[in-house]
Amino acid sequence: MSTAVPPPSTPAPDVRVVCVVYHPGDELATFARTLATASANPAELVIVDNGSDPAVARAVADEFGARLVASGSNLGYGGAANLGATGAEAPWIVVANSDIEWQPGSLDALVAAGRAAPTAGSVGPALLNTDGTVYPSARELPSLTQGAGHALFVKVWPGNPWTRRYQAHQQNAGDQRPAGWLSGACLLLRREAFEAVGGFDDGYFMFFEDVDLGERLGRAGWINLYVPQVQVTHVGGTSWRAKPAPMISAHHASAARYVHRRYPHWYQWPVRQAAVLGLRLRERSELRAAD
DSSP states (O other), X not given: OXXXXXXXXXXXXXXXXXXXXXXXXXXXXXXXXXXXXXXSSOOEEEEEEOSSOOHHHXXXXXXXXXXXXXXXXXXXXXXXXXXXXXXXXXXXXXXXXXXXXXXXXXXXXXXXXXXXXXXXXXXXXXXXXXXXXXXXXXXXXXXXHHHHHHHHHTTTOTTOXXXXXXXXXXXSTTOOEEESEEOTTXXXXXXXXXXXXXXXXXXXXXSSHHHHHHHHHHHTTOXXXXXXXXXXXXXXXXXXXXXXXXHHHHHHHHHHHHHHHHSOXXXXXXXXXXHHHHHHXXXXXXXXHHO
């Protein structure tokens, strides 16, 4: 009498990839298609849709075997990322924009770098612009003077000393090294570390949620590891490029929130007020330019 041999079980994925979208276009299918080449093992893909029409996201999820989570309202980037990470059992979580194009083997290389560095709470690749230049995705935590100097002068004087210091981690591009924070456009997170610090602060609607997370990981004893040997392409701004005004305002609101959290003491009130006033003036200038 023969005994039937049960089929081999499929191993649980080591990585959950959370892709946050808002009325996506063709870039989401490109994200999913290139993700399939980024690892020798299938990753668990979760698409969190912050928009009101999930048709595109549903079609991509059906085609590539992903799970679609409709947030029900626009939670912002960090809030949607937290939702997508909820219940994850994989030891690694990737949070990424839909306009990322993965290079073959890039996800495996990121995970390998994280495994080789047990204190790495986050691991970030080099983000390439579409022209092949490197976007400054690994930076120092901004001090007040450094942040103000960078914000005021980066567009008219790109090589100013404050920006050079802020983006110092982009120098010597071949070297793997710790950074103050890493861009949330494509970020590998050790689930243990991510959960220990409470995930993203969803009080940041858009922008600065990655700065805040990097700072909290560092305070908890983890490092933010920049791995420029691993590269992905970031198309950039596909969901809001046509109507930038709301994102300009969101960026400055998040910057103000970060200043208040970074300088919370009563005696730092003048610092907070000066920074917020500068942000308001800069926001008005950028909104006029966008119009």
